Amino acid sequence: MTEKKVSRWYFGGLASCGAACCTHPLDLIKVHLQTQQEVKSRMTGMVIQVVRSDGVLALYSGLSASLCRQMTYSLTRFAIYETVRDRISSGSQAPLPFYQKVLLGAFGGFTGGLVGTPADLVNVRMQNDVKLPAHLRRNYAHALDGLYRVWHEAQCLQSQSLQTSFVRARIVRLAHLMAPRLSRWLSATELAARLGWHCERQVETVGVMHCLIETAKLGPMAFYKGLVPAGIRLVPHTVLTFIFLEQLRKNFGMKVIA
Numbered sequence: 127m128t129e130k131k132v133s134r135w136y137f138g139g140l141a142s143c144g145a146a147c148c149t150h151p152l153d154l155i156k157v158h159l160q161t162q163q164e165v166k167s168r169m170t171g172m173v174i175q176v177v178r179s180d181g182v183l184a185l186y187s188g189l190s191a192s193l194c195r196q197m198t199y200s201l202t203r204f205a206i207y208e209t210v211r212d213r214i215s216s217g218s219q220a221p222l223p224f225y226q227k228v229l230l231g232a233f234g235g236f237t238g239g240l241v242g243t244p245a246d247l248v249n250v251r252m253q254n255d256v257k258l259p260a261h262l263r264r265n266y267a268h269a270l271d272g273l274y275r276v277w278h279e280a281q282c283l284q285s286q287s288l289q290t291s292f293v294r295a296r297i298v299r300l301a302h303l304m305a306p307r308l309s310r311w312l313s314a315t316e317l318a319a320r321l322g323w324h325c326e327r328q329v330e331t332v333g334v335m336h337c338l339i340e341t342a343k344l345g346p347m348a349f350y351k352g353l354v355p356a357g358i359r360l361v362p363h364t365v366l367t368f369i370f371l372e373q374l375r376k377n378f379g380m381k382v383i384a
Contacts, residue, residue: 128328131379132212133371138204140197145363150192151185154253160351161254169354180256188252195249199242204371208235212382242355248272257287 148183151173156187158172176184207230215221222230255263282329341348 129381130384131375132382133204133208133379135205135209135377136201137371137374137379138208138367139197139375141200141367142200142204143193145366146192146196146368147189148366149359149363150189152355153192154256156184156185156252156355156359159251159355160255160350161250176256184256186294187256188249190271191245191249191252191266191272194273195242195245198245199238201238202241203231205236206237242274244273245269248276248309251276 152295155176157168159169160178173185180187210230211222211227214226248266251264251271252266252272255265264272264275266275
C-alpha cells in the first residue's frame with residue numbers, strides 16, 4: 127500500500143484561471159480579429175490599435191468574464207473527468223480503458239460547454255467592447271454585471287435563435303472532444319458560435335449551417351480569422367494549466383491510499 131495525492135475537484139478551474147491570467151491578451155486579440163467584417167488588421171496591427179486607443183490595460187478587458195468562464199467551463203470538465211476517473215481507478219485498482227476515458231472526457235467537455243456558455247458570451251462581449259464606438263459599447267462593469275444585464279435585457283440568452291446557435295455550436299465542438307486534456311478551443315466552432323450574435327453583424331443567423339454559409343460569403347480565409355493568436359495562445363495556456371494543476375495537486379491535493 128502506498129500513499130499518493132490526487133487533485134481536488136476544483137483544482138482544474140483554479141489552474142485554468144492562472145493560465146488565463148497569463149494568456150488573456152492573446153485571447154482578446156483573437157476575438158478582435160475574428161469579429162472583423164473585413165480583414166483590416168493583422169495580429170500586430172490589432173495590438174497596436176487597441177493599445178493606442180485605450181491603453182495597455184485594454185488588453186485585459188473582460189478578464190473577470192474570462193475567469194468566470196474558467197470557473198464554470200474548465201472547472202466542470204476537469205471536476206467530472208478527474209474526480210470520476212480517480213474514484214473508478216481507486217476502486218478497481220486498474221486504470222480506465224481508453225474508450226472509457228474518451229467517453230468520460232467527451233461528457234465532461236460537453237457539460238462544461240453548456241455550463242460555461244453564458245460566461246463565454248459575456249467574455250467575448252467585454253473583449254469586443256474595446257473596438258466598438260463609444261455609443262455602442264455595453265460597458266459591463268464586470269462578469270456578474272454582464273450576466274445580470276444579459277439576462278434581464280433579454281438580448282441574447284432568452285433569444286431562441288441564440289439558444290439554437292449556441293447549443294448546436296457546442297454539439298459541433300463535442301464531436302471534436304477526446305478528453306478534457308485534449309479539448310481546447312477550436313477557432314472554427316468558436317467563430318460559428320460568436321458570429322451568430324454579435325450586434326455589429328447585420329445578418330441574423332439561425333444556426334450553425336446558416337452561420338457557416340454567411341461566413342463563407344466573406345471568403346475561405348474568413349474561417350481562419352484569429353488563427354495565429356489562437357495558436358500562439360493555445361500552447362502556453364495548455365502548458366500553464368497543467369503546470370498549475372500539478373503544483374496544486376502536489377502541495378494541496380488529497381492523500382489517498384493506493
